[in-house]
Amino acid sequence: MTTAPLDLFGVDGLLDDEERAIRDTVRRFGDHRLRPSVSEWFESGTVPARDLAKELGALGVLGMHLSGYGCAGTSVVAYGMACHELEAVDSGLRSLVSVQGSLAMFAIHRFGSQQHKQQWLPAMAAGEAIGCFGLTESDAGSDPGAMRMTARRDGSGDGADWVLDGSKLWSTNGTVADVAVVWARTDDGIRGFVVPTGTAGFTANEIGHKLSLRASVSAELVLDGVRLPADAALPGAHGLSGPLTCLNEARLGIVFGALGAGRDCLDTALAYAAEREVFGKPLSGYQLTQAKLADMTVALGSAMLLAVQLGRLKEQGALAPAQVSLGKLNSTRVALDIARECRTILGASGITSEYPVLRHANNLESVLTYEGTAEVHQLMIGQALTGLSAFR
């Protein structure tokens, strides 16, 4: 008789029927549709993003926690559990969903005009249109306020066009996107723009040679005199708080998601240790192995309890940014530690693509860094604790 790590924590009991049903559906979709191919996608560094987006859209994953415009309107925790199951397959697939739903769609849903919403959200929810999010630049990552991309008005009065110049780096989904939510410097501070990727002057170049998150598209976006109508600016977003609000939204998905990758590693290691015989008996029967398994289970389960707690706080509208930082920092660190420890249990098998463990570990290096690096989240928490900002 064995118990699954998260069952020891009674995580199931913290979910309602609907959340469980959504989790089970995504798990099944992952097992049938994604798992059989994911290692191939990772190795070849290509992913059928357009097809997957349509399938994920039909399921209702894209923008699932938003309401109206064809979005399912689920709870935050349901969204978290969907991310958890997707990332149990691969962080790259969860990234596709995070960027689509929590960055691009959320930005339009929260800050866009009626017209932006009607034009883009239903198609994005269905996965017929893909979105990307351009905030990071080559010289502005953790400090997005240092961005160089500019948007200037050209023409007279309120109807004057916008002209965008500059480039963005690391935009997930960039080369497959139909629409980019791009942040740029204006005379009135930082503004967001809804940019159809077919607009003249817009190009997206895929970033190759990645050793992490290979089953995900990363791109450089180059905007060379991209001319947009006056109403392309997101009316509701003024200043850096706009993109930062979007990031907080997506981070919550990562809080749950990263732990999915950790869980998959732990499940793999448990199964492997039970089968693998060393010195005449199963690896799982040795105290050193059990100590590893027990410690990882404690870390994973505790992190999951924190994730659910943060999700519930968000549902009550009571989640502060520093609290999201707690979860993002903890989940990514815990998951990465688990992935590495599980790798040791698998021995040499652990470095092959036959098992998901090192793939997860590699992916989690990206997850630790994007959406606010671990250090940035330490600084956020530090600021909440001390009242002192140590960013500069």
Next chain:
Amino acid sequence: MRIVVCVKLVPDATASRSFEPDHTVDRVSVDGLLSELDEYAVEEALRIRDAASEDGEVVAVTMGPQAAADAVRKSLQMGADSGVHVLDEAIAGSDAPATSLVLAATLRKLGADTGPVDLVVCGMASTDGTMGVVPAMLAERLGLPQLTYANQVTVDDSNGAYRVQVRRDSDLATETVEAAAPVVVSVTDQINEPRYPSFKGIMAAKKKPVQTWSLSDVGVDPAEVGLSAAWTAVVSAEARPPRSAGTVVTDEGDGGTRLAEYLVEKKFV
């Protein structure tokens, strides 16, 4: 078209399954799920409903302990419109004749309460009992034509009345069989690709009506169902012993002979 789809909750085959002291399957302490073979039935019912020119309705019907309601819920999440759960302690241990008796009575009550049923869709068997006889027994009890093991179902509603045609593929022949509705159809796992419940479907399912009926509600005498009324009795049941390692024959020029000897010894030839 009013369609009833009969669905069953079965123990999760990936979990460890066990028997009760009376040799019936333990349906309470294990996780259950909608029988995979019934998913094809639900999918087909939904497709027929949605392809019809007029508005239709799919009612998911199940019988079994409290947890069996999950089979109805899953059907509602996939897109069925309403559900009926026949829940009664006396049902435990029912065999196929008793199951078909309860389902037939349930269908009669459904017809009487809310209007005639045009089509009953079943899976070809349950994944736990794998008897595959309930659809036929149900048709017999209701006095309806049965079109079983369908690999394809087409409904023609052009003349104001429904005609249901199915294709059955066997090793030797492909048959096309048809009957005028109402009919009972059972479908195979080749017929379609069941959908995943969409999140909107999952959210909407909560608000769909599910009625819970007892045996007396459907007019079945408890003495006619359950373990004590079963036509057969399971005398003993044991888990299959784990597979042993098998015999490896190393070919030292006599491999063929030794293989043949093995087959003879085991009475395979």
